Amino acid sequence: KASNANLPPGPRALPFIGHFHLLKSPLARSLSHLSSKYGPIFSLRLGMKPVVVVSSPSLAQECFTKNDLPFASRPRLAVGKYLGYDYNTVVMGPYGAHWRTVRKIQTLELLSLKKVEMFAEVRYEEVSSLLRNLVESSDREAVVNMKDKINETIFSVIVKMVANKSYYGCDGVDNREDAKEFREAIDETFMLMGQLNLGDYIPSLGWLDLQGLIRLMKALHRKRDRILQGLVDEHRKLRSEGEIFMPDFVHMLLDMKEKDPEYFTDNLIKSVFVVMITAGTETTAGTLEWALALLLNHPEALHRAQTELDHHIGRERLVQESDLSKLEYLRAIINETLRLYPPGPTIHESTEKCTLAGYTVPKGTMLLVNSYCIHRDPDSWPEPLSFKPERFMGSGIDIKGHDFRMIPFGSGRRSCPGMGLALRSVEYVLASLLHGFEWRRESPELIDMTEGGGLSLPRMVPLRAIVTRRLSPHVYPIV
Ligand code: HEM
16 A cells, blocks of 8 residues: 555665665664655655655654644554553553543643652752762762763652652662662663564564564563562552652552542553653763763863853852753753754654645654754754854754754654653753863763664763862762
């Protein structure tokens, strides 16, 4: 059916597999390379599946405004079945009544501005713990693996919000082994989400599981589900004993379950939980790691950010979240980081026939919107490959999905519901790191900026740096 459609042109397909052979990791780069040859809209075929790839602001606008409803669904991929509680998570679920209900709970009940404010104390505790940790490293002049440090902080913030669980020594608890297992499970989830599983595209081969991905997904699901069920059961026990210390997300969902036990099954609660942790950690931590890497390669921008921090905060106290609105240059750095290193292409699927740029896109077509390419479009961005935070100063460019030159959080119905939490966390952690420490590369060579594979466009090489204190010793949280 697809071959009869008036789809955009694209490269010549191989029999049976279509264009699988053209897609390399990271996908965002591979698609950008193809769009430099075939233009801002082109078609691919992955096995049986027609795919349309879009890489310009005006076409992204057409997808997320006029065609937002037809493209509001996700393809039914094995990863959604095995790692998304049978397509029940908000990230991987098809568009429909269930998705709308769960999305509403996430945006209104869990990730609203009020809730983001409510958990300020959690961010404060975890950032204090990070600073304490870095003070120790700075006293030893050690090279610090910043990927690990940032991941630990963001993971802790999110897990505490969701399940009030401490893993890294805050509150006197130290469950590093449990945390390691949990974080490895999340890393593995992202790795598997970034893989093209042949059976999704060539269903007749599905049962063979030639790449062994289904086997890995099933094993990972068992591991993750055991961890998540353990946390839900812990909460139940606390409630039965009348011990509710903090209204975390699991408690909020268990409250909802009391009103509607049929709908709020344990699987639904675990699916909300797992989405927060998978969608929220790697993306937020990855943005922070890219931002620091860019600043280490651009000392003049680092210096300007620190001057701004000293001007507004001074050197006799730490940054507080209430300072963030004054830090215009810091925000420009974060915007420029998200421009250059957004997460991988957003993946949607058409639920009805629609027209795009004059072409007819049939129902069941996969849509990939490549923000990586859109954000580097020379027609929208002068010197698109250069790191220039200044371009955002006083520009009024919206990054929340209304200006299609810059869509790091997507746009339309499926755009990121965690944007408020993400931006607050990135700004607060980055401001605290730059204000509290001087930063140096471990060698004179520039930091390697190669992108790795995976859905969140991580760095290929974990970021390492040398930190030294820049504030008086009494200002830091007590070691
Ligand atoms: C810098 C950090 C982040 C970035 C750049 C980011 C970006 C994105 C993008 C591009 C999408 C896909 C949009 C689409 O398909 O059109 C998305 C979806 C999503 N994000 Fe985020 N995100 C971040 C942090 C977070 C956080 C902290 C959370 C929650 C704790 C979160 C929760 C979600 C969810 C639930 C979805 C799926 C929405 C749906 O399918 O309806 N994200 N995000």
